[in-house]
Structure formats: structure tokens, C-alpha cells
Amino acid sequence: MSESPPEPVEIPWRELSAEALRGVVEAFVLREGTDYGEVEASFEDKVQQVLRQLERGEAGIVFDPASETVDIVVTRRVR
Numbered sequence: 553m554s555e556s557p558p559e560p561v562e563i564p565w566r567e568l569s570a571e572a573l574r575g576v577v578e579a580f581v582l583r584e585g586t587d588y589g590e591v592e593a594s595f596e597d598k599v600q601q602v603l604r605q606l607e608r609g610e611a612g613i614v615f616d617p618a619s620e621t622v623d624i625v626v627t628r629r630v631r
Contacts, residue, residue, distance in 0.1 A: 558617040565606045565613050576613060577602045580624045 565573055581598045593601070602624060605611035612627045 560614040560616045563613040563615055563622070568613075574599070576622055576624070577606075
């Protein structure tokens, strides 16, 4: 009988220190390389956009125990 991998764990962003939150968001922005359309956004603009998405509940932080990684994902919550 094989064990299923552990489920990812949601990390409440408000419980992170300001420095830890900034580090997670910056790593996400650097990794994503998202196309922001015709107008290029600065690194700081992208970081602020992700922070606003977290504040609005449009994105969340998850820890994957199987890979021991942290990521930011789109949530399905609609306010």
C-alpha cells in the first residue's frame, strides 16, 4: 500500500513577517516572468500587484511538503 503525498498547506500571508512576505513575493515575481501586456511593469510594480492580490484574497501562499517549496496560487474565493 503506497501513501499519497501530503497535501499542500495554505500559509496565511498575514502571519508572515514583512521581510518573509516580501521574500516570497519577490521570488514568485522573479520565477513567473509573466507577460503584463503592452506596457512593461517594473519589478516593484509587479511585487505590489501580487501583494494587492493577496490582500484581496485573489491569491494565496501555499507550502508543498512533498517538494518543500512555497508558491503563490490563484484562489477561487470571490468577495
